[in-house]
Amino acid sequence: MTEDRVYNFSAGPSILPEEVLRRAKAEIMNYHGSGMSVMEMSHRSPVFSEIFQDTKAKLRSLLRVPETHEILFLQGGATLQFAAIPMNLMEGGTADYAVTGNFSKKAAKEAEKYGTVHIAYDTGDTGHDRIPTQEELQLSPEAKYFYYCANNTIYGTEWQYVPETKAPLVCDMSSDILSRPVEVSRFGLIYAGAQKNMAPAGLTVVIVDKALAGRELPFTPQIMSYETMIQNDSLLNTPPCWCIYMLSLVLDWLKEQGGVEGMEQLKRERAKRLYDCLEESRLFRLHAQPGSRSDMNVTFRTGDADLDAAFIRYAAEKGLVNLKGHKVAGGMRASLYNAMPMEGVDALVNTIKEFERKHV
Amino acid sequence: MTEDRVYNFSAGPSILPEEVLRRAKAEIMNYHGSGMSVMEMSHRSPVFSEIFQDTKAKLRSLLRVPETHEILFLQGGATLQFAAIPMNLMEGGTADYAVTGNFSKKAAKEAEKYGTVHIAYDTGDTGHDRIPTQEELQLSPEAKYFYYCANNTIYGTEWQYVPETKAPLVCDMSSDILSRPVEVSRFGLIYAGAQKNMAPAGLTVVIVDKALAGRELPFTPQIMSYETMIQNDSLLNTPPCWCIYMLSLVLDWLKEQGGVEGMEQLKRERAKRLYDCLEESRLFRLHAQPGSRSDMNVTFRTGDADLDAAFIRYAAEKGLVNLKGHKVAGGMRASLYNAMPMEGVDALVNTIKEFERKHV
Numbered sequence: 088m089t090e091d092r093v094y095n096f097s098a099g100p101s102i103l104p105e106e107v108l109r110r111a112k113a114e115i116m117n118y119h120g121s122g123m124s125v126m127e128m129s130h131r132s133p134v135f136s137e138i139f140q141d142t143k144a145k146l147r148s149l150l151r152v153p154e155t156h157e158i159l160f161l162q163g164g165a166t167l168q169f170a171a172i173p174m175n176l177m178e179g180g181t182a183d184y185a186v187t188g189n190f191s192k193k194a195a196k197e198a199e200k201y202g203t204v205h206i207a208y209d210t211g212d213t214g215h216d217r218i219p220t221q222e223e224l225q226l227s228p229e230a231k232y233f234y235y236c237a238n239n240t241i242y243g244t245e246w247q248y249v250p251e252t253k254a255p256l257v258c259d260m261s262s263d264i265l266s267r268p269v270e271v272s273r274f275g276l277i278y279a280g281a282q283k284n285m286a287p288a289g290l291t292v293v294i295v296d297k298a299l300a301g302r303e304l305p306f307t308p309q310i311m312s313y314e315t316m317i318q319n320d321s322l323l324n325t326p327p328c329w330c331i332y333m334l335s336l337v338l339d340w341l342k343e344q345g346g347v348e349g350m351e352q353l354k355r356e357r358a359k360r361l362y363d364c365l366e367e368s369r370l371f372r373l374h375a376q377p378g379s380r381s382d383m384n385v386t387f388r389t390g391d392a393d394l395d396a397a398f399i400r401y402a403a404e405k406g407l408v409n410l411k412g413h414k415v416a417g418g419m420r421a422s423l424y425n426a427m428p429m430e431g432v433d434a435l436v437n438t439i440k441e442f443e444r445k446h447v
Numbered sequence: 448m449t450e451d452r453v454y455n456f457s458a459g460p461s462i463l464p465e466e467v468l469r470r471a472k473a474e475i476m477n478y479h480g481s482g483m484s485v486m487e488m489s490h491r492s493p494v495f496s497e498i499f500q501d502t503k504a505k506l507r508s509l510l511r512v513p514e515t516h517e518i519l520f521l522q523g524g525a526t527l528q529f530a531a532i533p534m535n536l537m538e539g540g541t542a543d544y545a546v547t548g549n550f551s552k553k554a555a556k557e558a559e560k561y562g563t564v565h566i567a568y569d570t571g572d573t574g575h576d577r578i579p580t581q582e583e584l585q586l587s588p589e590a591k592y593f594y595y596c597a598n599n600t601i602y603g604t605e606w607q608y609v610p611e612t613k614a615p616l617v618c619d620m621s622s623d624i625l626s627r628p629v630e631v632s633r634f635g636l637i638y639a640g641a642q643k644n645m646a647p648a649g650l651t652v653v654i655v656d657k658a659l660a661g662r663e664l665p666f667t668p669q670i671m672s673y674e675t676m677i678q679n680d681s682l683l684n685t686p687p688c689w690c691i692y693m694l695s696l697v698l699d700w701l702k703e704q705g706g707v708e709g710m711e712q713l714k715r716e717r718a719k720r721l722y723d724c725l726e727e728s729r730l731f732r733l734h735a736q737p738g739s740r741s742d743m744n745v746t747f748r749t750g751d752a753d754l755d756a757a758f759i760r761y762a763a764e765k766g767l768v769n770l771k772g773h774k775v776a777g778g779m780r781a782s783l784y785n786a787m788p789m790e791g792v793d794a795l796v797n798t799i800k801e802f803e804r805k806h807v
Contacts, residue, residue, distance in 0.1 A: 093482030097489040122453030126647035162522040166684035170668030287486035289649040289687030308530030324526040327649030
């Protein structure tokens, strides 16, 4: 890290590659000789259209999105998708929801406004410390789709498998998209808020099987209709242009790092170093159960809230910031997104060991 | 203009003050010693909370928003508000819409999904070249609200008065907010996409009378409920943090320029210089009628599409860009938002005169 920057373990919005920020800085007053900032460009101008189409093409290539699926650049975050998904896909019928954390719970609750929500599994009774197995999932024969959240930032769990279901899979990949290869054709819909692994907050990427579009409820706002947004190539109205541009820079960086395969190797290595340290620890213990642990968000605690707070302060003094766990989970959470350099993980491991030596 | 920048007459997204871009550039890698970019900050961190609250306070002060009204920072642009407004305020009843251009027409059409739309006036029969008078407005006694668009970017017209209605006023001020003082207490709801006079695309500012909240239809998405967003101070989910930060920089700049009173003086002077030139012209004619003309978007044409295109090319060669009119209106459009320096207007006036000398 340079320019007095910190290691930022925030769960989102979160760290961006320093190289990406440096490029944005260089181009912020005058993008590629256009005489203006990307923030000042008409979304229908040739110069911005090129950024837009290029970003889509790069994402399609990196995630190997088949032509059956459209990529949409939307606004409103996961929270708007909690409503858009049932409005577009539920047809007033039933959908299966796997509740493995805070966000899938919120998604299920919102969907109740638009049809019948069937909870396929709820891990709430053990504090969302694990992911259900395929066998545990209770699937409805009439489900219009099966909904799950691939990675649970708050509790630090991650699905290690793609569920087998008859109904189309709908997956919130907000916190692990682009961290591993995904067989997109297996999904009816994938979506992700950009602010964890992709770009600044304000952009939501939706990848939808075009065959599922056109079934929205009559009162669906035009901007929330996948069919309408597909027809307009996301440009029914002004998109979040700057975030799309930032995504484009992140995708260039990601490609140079070896694409999603490169990201997967790095994420496994980052997580391994931190989990190994915490498993050996006599002071800290992990929240998530083995086999369900997230490579993106590592949740741990001492069991003593004051000691947790002392650790968070100790780390912050060393430039390791935003390690406090989410308010509903407590303890600590280290988010290890794509942009987190390995030195950041090593610095955290060393800090954990130092703190432990002083307190055990 | 420096750094080889152009005069950008785009209708939106549009020009930002050069000084604002310069500040953003200086802080992009490390905001105020935080060690991170604003794009990387948790929206619930103390450092971002300060930016958020400070931006709200500055906007409240500059627009003199009374305590009866809440300021919301949302996503989805005007297009999402086209649905959110009737979902929240129409109660399945009737609302009056004044159709004076493309965007009020779209708003009225979207509202039909949620209740009965009564067209109070439609200026479509004369190509939306004027604003109706108070006497022409046909108001329904049972209207839940009266909707209008204060400034029509495509046709270059602007309401020179605030309508008198029994029903609460709902106004789209996307393209003239912060360009003149507004008596906010007269409005039930004011909203504006940020990408014209405020900030980069991706932020929608809503100023709503709190007494009107809490009447949303049962299927309203949580994120579209004004009541819910008021209760959560816009932070139900992650807001478009970078756009809010950019708005904060724009508001600082605006205050230094004399606030909305200063902006009003400048906008009248910019518009006067361009309208005077075009009224004297023997080549160009204005689209909008006197008394209805916009200070923000000046629409003009030669009457010959090829000559219009030649003018647009001629101006672009001189660094005056994005003068092409909207596809539904044709001709030229010069957007003179707050950030347009007077030298840009003078350069356009000179270019018009030069072109005229060559072609008359």
